[in-house]
Amino acid sequence: MSQKQILKEKIVEESPRDDLIRRERFPHIWCPGCGLGTVLKCYVEAIAASNIPIDKHVIVSGIGCTGRIAGYVRLDSYHVTHGRPIAFAEGMKIVRPDLEVTVISGDGDLVTIGGNHFIHAVRRNVDINVFLVNNFIYGMTGNQMGSTTPLGAKSSTSPYGCPEFPFNLPLLAAALGAPFVARWTTLHVRQLADAMKRALQVKGFAFIEIISPCPVGFGSYNDLREGRDFIKLFLENCIVDHSADLNKVGITLRPGEPIILGNFVDREVPTYHELELEVFRKAGWLK
Amino acid sequence: MSLKLVREPINKHLQKVPLGIIHVIPERCKECGFCIDLCPKDVLTVGEERNIKGYRWPKIADGKATECIACKMCEWICPEFAIFVVEVDRREHV
Ligand SMILES: Cc1ncc(C[n+]2csc(CCOP(=O)(O)OP(=O)(O)O)c2C)c(N)n1
Ligand code: SF4
Numbered sequence: 001m002s003q004k005q006i007l008k009e010k011i012v013e014e015s016p017r018d019d020l021i022r023r024e025r026f027p028h029i030w031c032p033g034c035g036l037g038t039v040l041k042c043y044v045e046a047i048a049a050s051n052i053p054i055d056k057h058v059i060v061s062g063i064g065c066t067g068r069i070a071g072y073v074r075l076d077s078y079h080v081t082h083g084r085p086i087a088f089a090e091g092m093k094i095v096r097p098d099l100e101v102t103v104i105s106g107d108g109d110l111v112t113i114g115g116n117h118f119i120h121a122v123r124r125n126v127d128i129n130v131f132l133v134n135n136f137i138y139g140m141t142g143n144q145m146g147s148t149t150p151l152g153a154k155s156s157t158s159p160y161g162c163p164e165f166p167f168n169l170p171l172l173a174a175a176l177g178a179p180f181v182a183r184w185t186t187l188h189v190r191q192l193a194d195a196m197k198r199a200l201q202v203k204g205f206a207f208i209e210i211i212s213p214c215p216v217g218f219g220s221y222n223d224l225r226e227g228r229d230f231i232k233l234f235l236e237n238c239i240v241d242h243s244a245d246l247n248k249v250g251i252t253l254r255p256g257e258p259i260i261l262g263n264f265v266d267r268e269v270p271t272y273h274e275l276e277l278e279v280f281r282k283a284g285w286l287k
Numbered sequence: 288m289s290l291k292l293v294r295e296p297i298n299k300h301l302q303k304v305p306l307g308i309i310h311v312i313p314e315r316c317k318e319c320g321f322c323i324d325l326c327p328k329d330v331l332t333v334g335e336e337r338n339i340k341g342y343r344w345p346k347i348a349d350g351k352a353t354e355c356i357a358c359k360m361c362e363w364i365c366p367e368f369a370i371f372v373v374e375v376d377r378r379e380h381v
């Protein structure tokens with residue numbers, strides 16, 4: 001074989017990571033340029049690096065484009081009602097503390113329709129991982145604004161600009177006492193996978209906000225029509241600051257105002273499971 | 288907009304640069320362009336052939352066959368699990 005032949009791209013039919021994805025369902029449903037496939041990639045890499053047996057991992061998703069993630073991972077996966085994956089995951093973790101329970105779902109699902117479950121799960125410090133994909137919109141149902149749509153951003157239900165302030169999610173999670181809080185984009189693949197890996201180790205509620213391109217939904221209303229437009233936005237505007245003042249990390253998407261990323265919080269907080277066992281002991285139900 | 292290397296180490300001549308062999312799964316590609324845009328060595332370009340859905344999967348650009356340094360950025364960023372890189376010993380191929 002000549003050198004030239006060896007050094008061409010090789011055409012193949014499967015990837016080395018097909019062991020952790022449901023390859024028979026590929027290509028997946030997500031639009032060209034959508035960041036969700038990259039979130040999936042980072043998650044399966046984090047699982048592979050986690051040293052936790054594969055059969056101990058479970059994934060729970062709600063409804064939406066992001067909600068389809070559970071169906072593409074070769075794990076025990078649960079696709080539950082809209083807004084309720086955290087409630088479902090809490091129940092599962094409380095009954096089966098041996099499982100490593102991860103929720104991956106959308107911004108609309110987890111903090112708009114499901115916002116109350118989010119608040120109370122963080123407050124209780126249930127030992128689950130929540131990876132929230134923020135594409136600033138209710139994607140799957142037609143690009144309506146939600147609680148993460150930046151002030152002034154356009155959507156199908158805010159054609160003249162969103163008149164509401166969005167959630168600052170890292171601040172919210174940290175204020176409720178979360179032991180681990182991070183934010184990355186789908187451009188920051190290795191940092192995101194490392195944060196996921198750390199989240200799998202952390203005891204208690206581990207929260208990662210993942211900023212992800214949605215060129216067909218949010219992007220089409222906001223001059224970001226291709227996935228690469230979002231990547232350019234991330235390259236030009238993201239700043240990594242692990243010790244950022246969380247009061248100042250709200251996302252505006254206005255020109256010149258940065259998107260601040262980092263592993264903001266990593267601390268020890270007693271988990272719901274530990275505190276519950278203490279109560280059981282006091283009540284005499286456990287020795 | 289690619290991630291260009293700005294620093295040059297003083298012991299550069301002593302360093303071994305890995306070589307990557309690029310593998311593509313054409314039927315998964317949706318032509319988002321992330322691999323092409325984010326390769327720090329500009330190894331990839333849009334291919335000529337189309338898959339069953341009409342997307343042109345990436346190919347190695349002219350004259351770039353030995354440029355891949357196996358950083359795997361394309362593999363990590365690809366939302367479709369459609370490209371991956373196998374690192375080999377550069378001395379055996381170049
Ligand atoms: C109880 C209920 N209300 C509304 C819907 C309609 N619905 C389906 S997906 C979706 C939006 C999901 O948005 P998000 O969680 O941000 O996911 P994305 O599609 O943006 O990834 C809505 C409102 C539903 N399926 N069930
Ligand atoms: S609508 Fe947006 S989030 Fe949904 S698959 Fe398309 S790009 Fe992804």
Ligand SMILES: [Mg+2]
Nearest residue numbers: 106107137139
């Ligand atoms: Mg959304």
